[in-house]
Amino acid sequence: MLATQIGYYSLIFGLIAGLLIILLSIKNYNNREIFINPKILPISFLQFFFVSISFIGLILSFINSDFSNETVYNNSHTTKPLFYKISGTWGNHEGSLLLWLLVLTLFIFLFLVTSSNQPKRYRILTLVFQQIIIIGFFLFVLITSNPFSNLFPIPQEGLGLNPILQDPALAIHPPILYIGYVGSSIIFASSLAAVVENYISKNWARHIKKWILISWVFLTIGIMLGSIWAYYELGWGGFWFWDPVENVSLMPWLCLTALLHCIIVLEKNLSLASWVVILSIASFTLSMSGTFLVRSGILNSVHTFANDPERGMFILIFLFILIFIALFIFFTFFKDNNLKKIKINWISKEASILVNNWFLMYFLAVILIGTVYPIFLEVITDEKISIGPPFFNKLIIPFLIFFLIFMAIVPSLNWIKSYLRIRITNIIFLILSIFLSYIVLDRTSSETLILTILLCASLYLFFITIREFFNKRFKNISQIVSHFGFSLLILSILLNSIFSKEMITNLKVGEKFNLKENIITFEKIENNKSKNYDSVIGYFKIQDKNQEIIYLKPEIRIYNEPTTITSEADIKTTLYTDKFLVMNFVKGKEYFNVRYQLKPYMIWIWISTIFIALGGFISFFKKEYAK
Amino acid sequence: MKIVRFFFIFLIFLNFYNLSYSKDNEILKKKISKNIRCLICQGQSIYDSQSDFAESMKILIEKKLNEGLNEDQVYEFLKKRYGQWITYNPDFNKNTFILWLLPILLFFVGGAIIVRKLIVQKL
Numbered sequence: 027m028l029a030t031q032i033g034y035y036s037l038i039f040g041l042i043a044g045l046l047i048i049l050l051s052i053k054n055y056n057n058r059e060i061f062i063n064p065k066i067l068p069i070s071f072l073q074f075f076f077v078s079i080s081f082i083g084l085i086l087s088f089i090n091s092d093f094s095n096e097t098v099y100n101n102s103h104t105t106k107p108l109f110y111k112i113s114g115t116w117g118n119h120e121g122s123l124l125l126w127l128l129v130l131t132l133f134i135f136l137f138l139v140t141s142s143n144q145p146k147r148y149r150i151l152t153l154v155f156q157q158i159i160i161i162g163f164f165l166f167v168l169i170t171s172n173p174f175s176n177l178f179p180i181p182q183e184g185l186g187l188n189p190i191l192q193d194p195a196l197a198i199h200p201p202i203l204y205i206g207y208v209g210s211s212i213i214f215a216s217s218l219a220a221v222v223e224n225y226i227s228k229n230w231a232r233h234i235k236k237w238i239l240i241s242w243v244f245l246t247i248g249i250m251l252g253s254i255w256a257y258y259e260l261g262w263g264g265f266w267f268w269d270p271v272e273n274v275s276l277m278p279w280l281c282l283t284a285l286l287h288c289i290i291v292l293e294k295n296l297s298l299a300s301w302v303v304i305l306s307i308a309s310f311t312l313s314m315s316g317t318f319l320v321r322s323g324i325l326n327s328v329h330t331f332a333n334d335p336e337r338g339m340f341i342l343i344f345l346f347i348l349i350f351i352a353l354f355i356f357f358t359f360f361k362d363n364n365l366k367k368i369k370i371n372w373i374s375k376e377a378s379i380l381v382n383n384w385f386l387m388y389f390l391a392v393i394l395i396g397t398v399y400p401i402f403l404e405v406i407t408d409e410k411i412s413i414g415p416p417f418f419n420k421l422i423i424p425f426l427i428f429f430l431i432f433m434a435i436v437p438s439l440n441w442i443k444s445y446l447r448i449r450i451t452n453i454i455f456l457i458l459s460i461f462l463s464y465i466v467l468d469r470t471s472s473e474t475l476i477l478t479i480l481l482c483a484s485l486y487l488f489f490i491t492i493r494e495f496f497n498k499r500f501k502n503i504s505q506i507v508s509h510f511g512f513s514l515l516i517l518s519i520l521l522n523s524i525f526s527k528e529m530i531t532n533l534k535v536g537e538k539f540n541l542k543e544n545i546i547t548f549e550k551i552e553n554n555k556s557k558n559y560d561s562v563i564g565y566f567k568i569q570d571k572n573q574e575i576i577y578l579k580p581e582i583r584i585y586n587e588p589t590t591i592t593s594e595a596d597i598k599t600t601l602y603t604d605k606f607l608v609m610n611f612v613k614g615k616e617y618f619n620v621r622y623q624l625k626p627y628m629i630w631i632w633i634s635t636i637f638i639a640l641g642g643f644i645s646f647f648k649k650e651y652a653k
Numbered sequence: 654m655k656i657v658r659f660f661f662i663f664l665i666f667l668n669f670y671n672l673s674y675s676k677d678n679e680i681l682k683k684k685i686s687k688n689i690r691c692l693i694c695q696g697q698s699i700y701d702s703q704s705d706f707a708e709s710m711k712i713l714i715e716k717k718l719n720e721g722l723n724e725d726q727v728y729e730f731l732k733k734r735y736g737q738w739i740t741y742n743p744d745f746n747k748n749t750f751i752l753w754l755l756p757i758l759l760f761f762v763g764g765a766i767i768v769r770k771l772i773v774q775k776l
Binding site: 083258262264267270271370372377380381384388389391395396399403407409411412413414415416417421425449528593610613619 | 738758759767
C-alpha cells in the first residue's frame with residue numbers, strides 16, 4: 027500500500043526533475059560559463075534516484091503480493107516463487123516501461139559523468155534531447171500505463187503470471203535487451219546535439235563509439251537470451267522463427283552493427299558523417315518502434331503477451347514527434363562543409379565498410395518490409411497474409427552468400443588505398459571449403475544447390491577468420507573475435523539445420539522406440555506437486571550405439587494460477603549435439619505424444635553469439651588510439 | 654582460378670544430379686507443416702504446435718499427400734480452403750509484388766548510391 031503511494035509520487039517527482047533540468051539547461055546553454063551548471067548533475071542523479079525508488083516500490087509490491095496494486099493483481103500470485111515474483115515486475119507492460127525509464131535516467135546520468143571532457147553546449151543539448159525522450163516516457167507511464175493504480179476492494183488473490191514467462195532466461199532477458207534499446211537513445215540524442223553544434227568530429231566519434239558498443243553488446247546478448255528461451259521453453263526445438271517480435275529486436279541490431287562499422291570510418295578520416303547521423307536516428311527509431319509494435323498488439327506473435335491498442339497510439343504519436351524533430355534538426359543544421367573530404371578509393375577499408383553497410387541495410391529492409399507489410403496490406407485491401415521463414419530465407423540467403431565471401435576477403439584491406447592480394451592459402455581454403463561442403467551434403471539426403479554454396483561460403487569465411495588469429499596477432503583483436511563469432515554462428519546454424527533429426531511418436535509407459543542412432547525407452551511417469559504447479563515427469567532412457575545411457579526427464583506442468591499446461595523439454599547438451607525431448611498429453615488417451623530431436627552443434631550457436639558480443643566488449647575496454 | 658571454376662561447375666552438376674522428385678512423404682509432410690500457420694495459435698506453425706487444429710491439419714496434409722498431390726498442390730488446396738493467411742510463404746501476386754520486389758529494388762538503389770559516391774567525389 028505504502029510502496030505503491032511512494033512509487034507513484036516518486037514518478038511525479040522524477041517528471042518534475044526532468045522539466046527542471048530542461049529549464050536549467052536552456053538558461054545554461056546561452057550564458058557564457060565554460061562549464062555546465064553544477065546543479066544539473068545532482069538533479070539528474072535525483073531523477074534517477076526517484077525512478078529507482080519507484081521501481082523498488084513496485085518490486086516490493088510484487089514481493090509482498092500487494093493486490094491493491096492493479097499491476098500486481100494482474101501479474102502475480104501468492105504461490106509464485108520469490109524469484110518470479112521479482113521478475114514479474116518487468117514481465118508486464120507497466121513494469122517494463124518503468125524499467126525503460128530507469129535505464130533512460132541511469133544512462134543520461136552516466137553520460138553526464140563520463141563526458142566531462144566534451145564541449146559544454148554539446149553536453150547540454152544531448153541532455154535536453156534525452157530529457158525530451160524521458161519526459162515523453164514519464165507521461166506515457168503516468169497517463170496510459172500507470173504501474174501504481176489502485177484496486178478497491180482489494181482482491182484476495184492475483185491472476186498470476188503467464189507460466190511460460192516463469193523462466194530464468196526470460197527473467198533477465200528484458201533488462202538486458204532494454205539496456206541495448208535504451209543505449210540507442212543516448213546515441214540518438216548525442217548525434218542530434220552534435221549536428222546542431224556542428225561537433226561531428228573524430229573526437230565525437232571516439233566518444234560516442236563507447237555508447238554504440240554498450241548498446242550493441244547488450245542487444246546481442248539480449249537477443250541471444252530470447253532465443254535460448256524460445257529454444258527450450260516453447261517446446262518445438264527451434265530458436266528463431268522470423269517471428270515479428272524477433273524481427274523487431276533484430277532490426278535495431280542490424281542498424282547498430284552498420285553504425286558500429288561506420289563510426290570507425292568517421293573516427294579515422296571524417297567521412298560518412300551524414301550517414302552516421304542517419305543510422306543513429308534510425309537505430310533509436312527502430313528500438314522505439316520495436317516497443318510500439320510489441321505493445322500495440324497489431325502483430326500476431328508467439329511473444330505477444332499483453333497489449334492494448336491505446337498505448338500503441340501514444341507511442342506511435344510520440345515516435346512521430348521524435349522522428350519529426352530528428353529530421354528537422356538534421357536537414358536544418360547538418361553541414362559537412364567544414365569536414366575535410368578524403369577521396370574514397372574503390373579498394374580500401376572505407377569502401378568495404380560502405381559495402382558492408384549496403385548489405386546490412388538490405389537485410390534490414392527485407393526484415394522491415396516483411397514485418398510491416400502484412401499490417402499495411404490488411405488495412406488497405408483487407409487481405410490477411412502471413413510472412414514467415416520461406417520469405418526471409420529466399421530473400422536473405424542468396425545475398426548472405428555474397429556477404430560472407432565479401433567478409434572473408436576485405437577486412438585485411440588497409441585504410442585509404444589498398445590492393446587485393448591473393449594468397450596461396452586463400453585458394454587452398456576455398457578448395458577445402460568446397461570439398462568439405464560437398465562431403466557434408468553428400469551424407470545427408472536433402473540438399474539444394476543454394477545450401478551447398480552457402481555452406482561453402484561460410485566454411486571459407488570460417489577458415490579465413492581462424493587464419494586471422496594467427497596472422498596479425500592482437501592487432502585488431504576485437505574485430506577478429508566478432509567476425510570469427512559471426513562465421514561460427516552461420517556455420518553452426520547451417521550444420522544444425524542440415525543434421526537435425528527428429529522423430530515424433532506416441533508412446534505408452536514401458537514402450538520402446540528404435541531409431542537409427544538411439545533406442546528410446548519410456549520407463550515410467552511420476553507425479554509431483556510443487557508450490558504453484560503439479561507436474562507429470564516422464565523418465566526416458568536413451569541408449570546410443572556405444573551403449574551409453576542417458577536419462578531425459580521432460581515435464582508436463584499444470585500451473586494452477588492461471589490454469590495452463592506447459593511442457594518443459596529436457597535437453598542434454600554436449601559439445602557435439604543436443605538431445606531434446608518433450609512430451610505432451612494426448613486428449614483422452616493413455617499414451618503421450620513424444621517428440622525427440624537430435625540437434626547437433628546447438629551449443630555453438632550460443633557460444634558464437636557470445637564471441638560476437640565479446641568482440642564488442644574487448645573493443646569497449648581497448649585503449650583509445652593515440653592521436 | 655580455373656580450378657576454382659571447374660570445382661564450382663562440378664558442384665553444380667552434382668547437385669542437379671541429386672535433385673530428385675521422389676521425396677518421401679514423411680519429409681514432405683514435415684516441410685509443408687513448417688510453412689503452414691496454426692490458425693488458432695499465436696504465431697506458430699502447425700509443425701510447432703500441439704493444438705487440436707494443428708494435429709488435424711497434419712493428418713489432412715498427410716491424407717492429401719497420400720492421395721497423390723505434390724507439394725505445390727497441397728499448398729494450393731490449403732490456400733483455397735483457408736485463405737492466404739495460412740501459408741508463411743506468400744504468393745507473388747498483385748497484392749504482394751511490392752513485398753517481394755521492394756527489398757531487391759532498394760538493394761540496387763543502395764548500390765547505385767555507393768557507386769555514385771565512389772565515382773563522383775568532390776575533393
